[in-house]
Each structure stands twice: as structure tokens, then as C-alpha cells.
Amino acid sequence: MIRRADPQPGQLVVELGSGTGPMTRALVTAGPGLPRFAVEPVATLAAATRRAAPGVEVVEGSAEHLPAMLADRGLGPIDRIVSSLPFAAWPADLQDRVLAGITAALAPRGRMVTFTYAVSPLLPAGRRFRQRLTESFAHVTATPIVWANLPPAFVYVCEGVALPQP
Numbered sequence: 001m002i003r004r005a006d007p008q009p010g011q012l013v014v015e016l017g018s019g020t021g022p023m024t025r026a027l028v029t030a031g032p033g034l035p036r037f038a039v040e041p042v043a044t045l046a047a048a049t050r051r052a053a054p055g056v057e058v059v060e061g062s063a064e065h066l067p068a069m070l071a072d073r074g075l076g077p078i079d080r081i082v083s084s085l086p087f088a089a090w091p092a093d094l095q096d097r098v099l100a101g102i103t104a105a106l107a108p109r110g111r112m113v114t115f116t117y118a119v120s121p122l123l124p125a126g127r128r129f130r131q132r133l134t135e136s137f138a139h140v141t142a143t144p145i146v147w148a149n150l151p152p153a154f155v156y157v158c159e160g161v162a163l164p165q166p
Helices: 022-030 043-052 063-073 092-105 124-136
Strands: 013-016 037-040 057-060 078-083 106-117 137-142 153-161
Touching: 013 022, 022 043, 037 043, 037 063, 043 057, 063 078, 063 092, 078 092, 092 106, 092 124, 124 137, 124 153
Parallel strands: 013 037, 013 078, 037 057, 078 106
Antiparallel strands: 106 153, 137 153
């Protein structure tokens, strides 16, 4: 996921859904100042991320509030988002609110990477999520399935916030 995010020096990188911190630790290893902060809605998981990556600010909250989180920190648009949020398991209204927060906070040429399990496109919520991505971003691609992952998964690479349709 980090390779697909392709963070560059000086870019604002934010992690969403840090869980217990494995991706956070990988981001820290990938480069200095990565990630700028991580967002985790579950307090016990946020605490676990803080223990796993003590130098990273972990914000307890929902990604739907990303614009306010940026404003609180005096930060501009996000260049790269690395997300482990379970979008495909969420109802449509939550998917929409979180994607609206992401697209409002992402730089016009920004990139979000997020993974989903291989079975996801077979389920209604997974199909709906893919549709929401194509409506929200100018370009959406999917990597090949990583069969060695348990369960097998793939990564969506989402680039450029889509312009509203007239």
C-alpha cells in the first residue's frame, strides 16, 4: 500500500484507520515525517497505535471530519492518504460521509490508497463502494489480488478528486 501511495518528501501524508498500528509503523519506516498524523475512531485501537508508533500523533475521530482536523493543525490539503478503513463493510450513508470528508481534504492531484478483501466486489456494499470511488475520484485502479494476504486482498489507488457534474 505504501509503495502504491508513493509518498514524496515534503508531502502531507495522513493515515486513516490505524487500528493497532502496523501500517503506521510501516509508514514511519518508509520516510521521515510519515505519516503527519493518523486517524482512528476506536479509542482502544488509537491507544494501541500510540504505543506502536510513539512519535506519531493519533487523532481519535472519524475521517469525515478531516477538513476540521487539518484546520485545527493549520495544515493544507493532504497529498497522500493511506487508508485501512473498512469501507466495504459500511452502509452507504457512512461511506458517503467519510468519502466526502476525504475528498474535501485531499489536494486536487492527491492520492488515496485503500485495501479491500478479494470477496468485497461480490457483495452489495463492496460494489457500492467501488461505485462511490469512481464517482469521487478522477482515476481509480485496482492492483492484482494479493493471494498471500490472509484473507486475500487488493488495493484501490484513487487519484484526483472528481469535479462535480453539472
